[in-house]
Amino acid sequence: MTTKPQDTATTEALAALRNTAAILGLAVVVADPDDDQTTLPPMTLRLPDGLPHAPTAEACTAWLHARAIDASAxxxxxxxxxxxxTMGSVAAVHRLTEVLLAPRARSRAGAERLAQALHPHDLDGLKVSGEQSNVLIEIRSDDLDSAVQLAALLGVPDIADGLKIGRAKGRREACVRMEMLLTGLLGPGVVVQNLPGCEHTPDGLDVWVDVxxxxxxxxxxxxxxxxDHTGPTT
Known part of the structure; x- marks a missing residue:
């Protein structure tokens, strides 16, 4: 199939692919078509996640075909x-765009579902976001109070017992305990990073999980x- 790049459908498809690449931080460069060009212009890809780190044209073609993308490398x-x-059709450009966006869309949906589950529990200092193909839980609170509350919600209210959270060693140990707790509940692959606070920034943990x-x-x-976190009334 050949398509004049000046056609609206082609222009829109290539623009969508460029925008997707920009969102994901991928290098997808589409050559400006010549006036007399009657096929889709060639594009250069710096291969995204999911492709071999030492790519070959054969590996790229196999990756494309495995995802039903009519293209060759x-x-x-x-x-x-x-x-x-070389894209075989405008439909192939749309399909490549869809495939590249799919992990981000899934991570955002997973983050939204988790944020909705957390919302009624009123845990201050928690922010959930979809990052590429993973979900990030940012915990920012003095003395890691929000992390302790999250652990209590998960059945371990004493996660900080015996720790001096105000000191670096205590925060590091709390980070290890949180990673062990979440790994036990969710399986391997959980990553918890300790982020020491400063005068203007509270202590924090970054928790990375897959969708x-x-x-x-x-x-x-x-x-x-x-x-009920409001406490007894008088």
């Missing part, structure tokens, strides 16, 4: 870190009763 003689991809783990965590939290 050949080596760029001027840059061994890149391959040139399936975020979904499992959301289901577990949604099943927990909502506690």
């Amino acid at each position: 050949h080596a760029d003689p001027q840059d061994t870190t890149q391959v040139l991809v 399936e783990q975020a979904t499992a965590l959301a289901e577990r939290i949604a099943a927990q009763p909502v506690l």
Whole structure:
């Protein structure tokens, strides 16, 4: 199939692919078409996640075909870190855009579901976001109070017992305990990073989980009763 690049459908498809690449931080460069060009212009890809780190044109073509993308690749003689991809149709451009966006869309959906599960529990200092193909839980609170509350919500209210959270060693140990707790609940692959605070920034933990783990965590939290944090009235 040949399509004049000046056609609206082609222009829009290539623009969408460029925008997707910019969102994901990928290098997808589409050559400006010549006035007399009657096929899709060649594009250069710096291969995204999911492709081999030492790519070959054959590996790239296999990756494309495995995802039902009508395209083929050949080596760029001027840059061994890149391959040139020839798209078979405008539909193939749309399909490549969809495939590149899919992990981000899934991570955002997983983050939204987790955020909704956490919302009724009123845990201050927690922010959930979809990052590429993972979900990030940012915990920022003095003495890691929000992390302790999250652990309590997950059935371990004493996660900080015996620790001096105000000191670096105590925060590091709390980070290790949180990673062990979440790994036990969600399986391997959980990453918890300790972020020491300063005068203007509270202590923090960054918790990285994949989309399936975020979904499992959301289901577990949604099943927990909502506690009253207001305290007794007089």
